[in-house]
Amino acid sequence: MRTKQWWTGSPEANAYYQTEWGRPEHDDQRLFEILALLMFQAGLSWRTVLRKRPALRQAFAQFEPARVSRMQATDIERLLRDPKLIRNRRKIEAVIHNAQVVQHVQTQFGSFDQFVWDIVDGQPIVAPTTDLTKIARQTPLSKKAAIVFKQNGFTFVGPTLLYSFMQAAGLVDHYLESPK
Template structure:
């Protein structure tokens, strides 16, 4: 019998599919990491199911999260995004995503990718937690505070320790699938 983390059972098919096929799996592609970071920023104050339902609209609006393209957005493009009813139209979040694409390009110019930068902070290893209950899973940790601080030092925006913790879970640096979950990979 397939068992899932409790949160994967509380929303739509999008949420369940995301849990089963993406969440907690090691992600190293810089574009994919940028997409997840951007979606995590959009999710702040909202719920992940809503963001997943709008994911294709986000991809369409943000040129499939191609870092080079997003980094080149000008004021007119950001205004267009803030009027796009298919996505979350928060101007601060949109501005942060464009800024973060520019910072990711700067990392590349310095000889590293967004993926390499993030994974290096984790010594290129996943942290596998063995929580029994959803209530045990923290919303932030000292490690997410450290990563948030390092991202902020580089110039990333909208990357507090709670958003970063969720981001690290999403890309597999932190594996918080509950101990009984059929999708926990060791």
């Protein structure tokens, strides 16, 4: 029996998979957006997150870390009342906090991109598979990445979320190959 792939559930998910997911990303703002979207996705479906993505982009200043980092308690309360968003206080606060950390990382490492790609020594890890449903939810590398992210001040970044981040941002390439 074949398991339905996550990107076949909606036009938004299919478009995201076809045009964005898994492509090596090096733009700090886009990397921050991927991280934030994955934080919002925790416990929810990608379909839900991608349907709400336009509203999330608007609410979080297109995920520009400098602007998000300046959000205040009044902004959080406003976002919690907006039905177009994923209204989870912990996730909203973590996105704002992590925007502040991204700025610190940019100062310390030169860019968020440099910080992120150092995890894989600057080169994507190519890991072909014949069945995407059998890919691990976390790996020793994602566990190490979670430690590094947390040591630098990030929150809401466990090894499972970071492995998804590594896949979505193209650090790990699980391309589908034909079974032999």
